[in-house]
Amino acid sequence: MTDDRRSAGAPTLEDVARAAGVSRATVSRVINGVRNVDPAIQEVVRQAVSVTGYAPNRAARSLVTRRADAVALVVSGAGVEAEAEAGVGAEAEAGSGAGRAGGGSRATTGGGGSFTAQVFADPFFGRVVTGVVDYLRPRGMHPVLMFAETSRARDEVVAYLRQGSADGALVVSTHAEDPLPGLLTEAGLAAVLFARPARPVPISYVDLAHQDGARLAAEHLLARGCRRPATISGPLDVPAGRARLTGFRDTLARHGHAYIPVAEGRFTQESGEAAMERLLAEHPDLDGVFAANDLMATGACHVLREHGRRVPEDVAVVGFDDSSAALACRPPLTTVRQPVEAMAAEMARLLLDRPPGPSSPATSVIFEPELVVRASA
Amino acid sequence: MTDDRRSAGAPTLEDVARAAGVSRATVSRVINGVRNVDPAIQEVVRQAVSVTGYAPNRAARSLVTRRADAVALVVSGAGVEAEAEAGVGAEAEAGSGAGRAGGGSRATTGGGGSFTAQVFADPFFGRVVTGVVDYLRPRGMHPVLMFAETSRARDEVVAYLRQGSADGALVVSTHAEDPLPGLLTEAGLAAVLFARPARPVPISYVDLAHQDGARLAAEHLLARGCRRPATISGPLDVPAGRARLTGFRDTLARHGHAYIPVAEGRFTQESGEAAMERLLAEHPDLDGVFAANDLMATGACHVLREHGRRVPEDVAVVGFDDSSAALACRPPLTTVRQPVEAMAAEMARLLLDRPPGPSSPATSVIFEPELVVRASA
Numbered sequence: 001m002t003d004d005r006r007s008a009g010a011p012t013l014e015d016v017a018r019a020a021g022v023s024r025a026t027v028s029r030v031i032n033g034v035r036n037v038d039p040a041i042q043e044v045v046r047q048a049v050s051v052t053g054y055a056p057n058r059a060a061r062s063l064v065t066r067r068a069d070a071v072a073l074v075v076s077g078a079g080v081e082a083e084a085e086a087g088v089g090a091e092a093e094a095g096s097g098a099g100r101a102g103g104g105s106r107a108t109t110g111g112g113g114s115f116t117a118q119v120f121a122d123p124f125f126g127r128v129v130t131g132v133v134d135y136l137r138p139r140g141m142h143p144v145l146m147f148a149e150t151s152r153a154r155d156e157v158v159a160y161l162r163q164g165s166a167d168g169a170l171v172v173s174t175h176a177e178d179p180l181p182g183l184l185t186e187a188g189l190a191a192v193l194f195a196r197p198a199r200p201v202p203i204s205y206v207d208l209a210h211q212d213g214a215r216l217a218a219e220h221l222l223a224r225g226c227r228r229p230a231t232i233s234g235p236l237d238v239p240a241g242r243a244r245l246t247g248f249r250d251t252l253a254r255h256g257h258a259y260i261p262v263a264e265g266r267f268t269q270e271s272g273e274a275a276m277e278r279l280l281a282e283h284p285d286l287d288g289v290f291a292a293n294d295l296m297a298t299g300a301c302h303v304l305r306e307h308g309r310r311v312p313e314d315v316a317v318v319g320f321d322d323s324s325a326a327l328a329c330r331p332p333l334t335t336v337r338q339p340v341e342a343m344a345a346e347m348a349r350l351l352l353d354r355p356p357g358p359s360s361p362a363t364s365v366i367f368e369p370e371l372v373v374r375a376s377a
Numbered sequence: 378m379t380d381d382r383r384s385a386g387a388p389t390l391e392d393v394a395r396a397a398g399v400s401r402a403t404v405s406r407v408i409n410g411v412r413n414v415d416p417a418i419q420e421v422v423r424q425a426v427s428v429t430g431y432a433p434n435r436a437a438r439s440l441v442t443r444r445a446d447a448v449a450l451v452v453s454g455a456g457v458e459a460e461a462e463a464g465v466g467a468e469a470e471a472g473s474g475a476g477r478a479g480g481g482s483r484a485t486t487g488g489g490g491s492f493t494a495q496v497f498a499d500p501f502f503g504r505v506v507t508g509v510v511d512y513l514r515p516r517g518m519h520p521v522l523m524f525a526e527t528s529r530a531r532d533e534v535v536a537y538l539r540q541g542s543a544d545g546a547l548v549v550s551t552h553a554e555d556p557l558p559g560l561l562t563e564a565g566l567a568a569v570l571f572a573r574p575a576r577p578v579p580i581s582y583v584d585l586a587h588q589d590g591a592r593l594a595a596e597h598l599l600a601r602g603c604r605r606p607a608t609i610s611g612p613l614d615v616p617a618g619r620a621r622l623t624g625f626r627d628t629l630a631r632h633g634h635a636y637i638p639v640a641e642g643r644f645t646q647e648s649g650e651a652a653m654e655r656l657l658a659e660h661p662d663l664d665g666v667f668a669a670n671d672l673m674a675t676g677a678c679h680v681l682r683e684h685g686r687r688v689p690e691d692v693a694v695v696g697f698d699d700s701s702a703a704l705a706c707r708p709p710l711t712t713v714r715q716p717v718e719a720m721a722a723e724m725a726r727l728l729l730d731r732p733p734g735p736s737s738p739a740t741s742v743i744f745e746p747e748l749v750v751r752a753s754a
Contacts, residue, residue: 134493145521160519298705328646
């Protein structure tokens with residue numbers, strides 16, 4: 001854009017100095033947070049800034065403070081070099097088949113379309129944005145939204161952080177094989193992940209006690225009197241997918257259920273429908289289903305209804321996440337709540353509150369799930 | 378963040394100059410796009426930048442280019458001064474009752490929660506982000522996500538743009554009374570809206586031919602043999618809500634249908650359910666429903682099924698938007714497609730391609746809707 005447009009009538013540092021009755025240098029020191037300025041003078045300058053509507057040029061201030069006051073919110077995938085050649089246009093991974101989520105329970109392979117389109121088809125990402133924004137806003141900071149599903153896009157993210165355009169990265173990984181966490185730690189850049197990385201990398205993260213969540217689901221189905229429970233798992237190459245299956249199976253085993261039918265899904269509604277069809281075909285007498293996220297549980301409810309099974313009378317269904325999909329489903333889903341907004345806010349807090357210095361150790365914060373009982377089980 | 382962390386081992390301008398065998402000044406001129414540099418030397422410098430992994434400090438470059446290479450993507454509401462006092466925390470408007478959308482068809486008052494949470498409960502916003510990101514990425518630009526539902530938050534957006542942190546704003550307004558478009562034009566800031574503003578403001582926008590879309594819905598219901606069509610409208614203080622109702626009514630009037638029952642909704646699934654209940658109570662013999670967005674159509678399908686009406690055999694249902702909700706619905710919705718991604722990309726193009734100078738005239742681009750026939754009608 002042209003500078004004329006931006007600076008049309010914009011108040012200057014001189015205007016502030018004049019209004020405050022102090023020198024330009026004093027205004028500059030107050031604005032840039034230099035210490036040893038008389039508090040009374042600081043207040044006068046702040047009022048003058050407010051009255052004049054002066055907005056310091058952020059680029060200039062960044063040079064002084066060495067802070068961008070911005071955070072990169074990165075949704076990353078696992079595209080490799082060859083896919084990057086297909087362009088940043090981003091349909092590179094649409095055809096890659098298995099949709100794997102790096103740790104949480106978000107669907108990333110809907111009916112094709114660009115990576116960005118697939119990402120936002122899942123209510124999970126909106127909740128992450130909500131949590132991040134609600135934490136950053138009161139601090140005068142904003143998230144820069146970036147996507148990194150190809151090699152080229154990952155390089156862009158690393159370069160963006162290196163050049164100081166953001167004060168660190170909040171990363172939501174959609175694939176178990178995502179190389180971005182490793183690239184960020186190698187480059188010595190500040191970053192926090194949503195969910196434990198599938199490969200061990202010394203990087204901070206927030207996560208949920210997934211096994212505990214699955215235990216809550218199993219105990220609820222047992223308490224309802226379910227005798228033949230089955231499960232639609234998430235992708236099993238993902239820590240969260242495996243942990244939810246393990247937690248469900250282990251709890252039922254402790255109650256004498258030696259064998260639990262499993263159909264693997266990909267955290268999408270369609271994969272939940274397909275998995276439910278398989279389970280019904282092989283185990284027509286099942287009376288309870290734990291789906292590892294709400295979208296798959298919604299798909300399961302659709303298929304059960306099409307087969308004339310009533311939910312919850314004939315088959316009880318429990319989801320996972322407590323996303324907007326749980327409320328939109330008919331019947332509304334009994335589900336295991338993952339406090340995504342609070343987890344995302346904590347991710348931002350970990351990034352911004354970390355001790356200074358290049359070698360602060362990686363840390364983790366694990367949240368506890370909660371059972372939310374509605375109509376489906 | 379600390380500078381140590383960011384610059385740990387980061388290559389410098391000197392490293393590039395050494396690798397290229399040219400002066401620092403030459404490197405600087407190439408990086409900042411100064412003309413009259415021998416193309417061969419430009420190429421040598423570019424290779425040296427690539428080999429060394431040098432990333433120029435963006436703040437420093439911004440000072441030279443006067444460009445931020447960032448665009449603010451703003452979701453705005455209509456909070457007034459008093460609400461702003463409730464804090465930027467943003468629940469100020471959760472209790473304000475009527476959810477009005479500034480022009481498109483997005484739901485903004487779900488079951489409470491923060492403004493940001495309400496925004497992302499509607500698949501519409503993810504589609505806007507997708508279109509914007511898909512346009513910006515190949516240009517090396519990224520959206521900074523901002524929310525502006527209170528007076529204080531609006532001031533922050535204006536200040537952010539004034540200080541040059543972004544090269545303009547893409548604005549999605551969720552309320553008819555939103556003052557942000559007016560504030561931006563008054564401040565002489567570059568901005569483009571998604572959908573025509575409810576109040577006349579000299580600002581560029583993209584929009585859909587809403588009446589044509591509603592005409593497609595009406596003609597489809599008539600062609601199916603519907604004799605007693607009704608409609609669930611969007612909020613009628615919003616241009617898009619009014620236009621869709623007008624288009625539907627006018628088309629049916631031309632086919633002899635003098636009176637069409639209407640129940641007003643708020644673009645949310647719940648409001649669609651409530652509207653469908655009212656329509657069924659007053660017009661139990663209706664055989665076709667046009668809902669002004671897919672979320673309301675989904676709600677209508679739920680209620681119709683609960684009342685034992687088959688969709689589409691007893692009552693045909695047509696939605697609007699062709700969002701992910703249309704595919705998730707059972708039966709999948711016949712709907713009017715609004716090409717939100719393409720519209721959002723065009724919004725970004727209008728912002729970035731506008732002629733330089735403070736007084737480029739406002740322009741508008743109107744997209745044509747399309748009927749997508751699935752199972753619900």
